[in-house]
Amino acid sequence: MATYIELCDGLLLPGGPDVAPKFYGEEPIPQQGDSDALLDESEIKLVQLAVEKQVPIFALCRGMQIMNVALGGTMYQDIESQRDKKTLQHYQKAPMDQGTHRIAVTPGSRLEKIIGGGDDIYVNSHHHQAVKAIAPQLQLTAIARDGVIEGVETKDSDLITAVQWHPEFMWQNDERMRALFTDFIGRVEKHQ
Numbered sequence: 747m748a749t750y751i752e753l754c755d756g757l758l759l760p761g762g763p764d765v766a767p768k769f770y771g772e773e774p775i776p777q778q779g780d781s782d783a784l785l786d787e788s789e790i791k792l793v794q795l796a797v798e799k800q801v802p803i804f805a806l807c808r809g810m811q812i813m814n815v816a817l818g819g820t821m822y823q824d825i826e827s828q829r830d831k832k833t834l835q836h837y838q839k840a841p842m843d844q845g846t847h848r849i850a851v852t853p854g855s856r857l858e859k860i861i862g863g864g865d866d867i868y869v870n871s872h873h874h875q876a877v878k879a880i881a882p883q884l885q886l887t888a889i890a891r892d893g894v895i896e897g898v899e900t901k902d903s904d905l906i907t908a909v910q911w912h913p914e915f916m917w918q919n920d921e922r923m924r925a926l927f928t929d930f931i932g933r934v935e936k937h938q
């Protein structure tokens with residue numbers, strides 16, 4: 747892994763299967779989906795090395811979840827059955843290039859500087875797990891109307907930007923989503 751990270755100018759963590767609960771100290775509930783401990787272990791190690799080497803990270807969907815776990819955070823194995831609050835549809839039936847639920851962006855966050863704020867930011871949604879406790883070095887940047895965490899970033903640096911949605915399906919029609927990639931490329935260039 748140390749060799750891999752030496753080759754990386756930036757680390758983009760994509761979506762994928764559920765995170766195995768053992769990596770945040772839980773037993774699996776019936777709603778836990780497919781997971782691959784080998785993938786989890788690899789990505790956890792990559793995140794930890796990237797942070798150590800100050801390699802910029804952009805994490806999407808599961809990427810945000812595994813990144814948060816790698817840095818000491820926890821997760822909901824299943825948001826619908828494990829949260830008291832009524833849950834919105836986070837596993838959308840609409841095409842993935844269309845946003846379906848809104849997010850509130852934290853004022854003053856880096857995410858706000860990248861995509862802006864306001865009441866009309868719709869994101870796509872393809873997850874039944876979510877971040878529960880945010881890792882100590884991260885802070886909240888976006889939240890859905892039902893309280894599900896939709897974005898986090900590093901507190902005192904621009905090292906990590908992470909979102910729970912899939913901007914890679916939306917950037918062609920939404921300049922705010924494109925701005926997330928432009929920001930990542932800018933951080934990578936700065937790191938070199």
Ligand SMILES: [Mn+2]
Pocket residue numbers: 836847870871872873890894896910
């Ligand atoms: Mn969502």
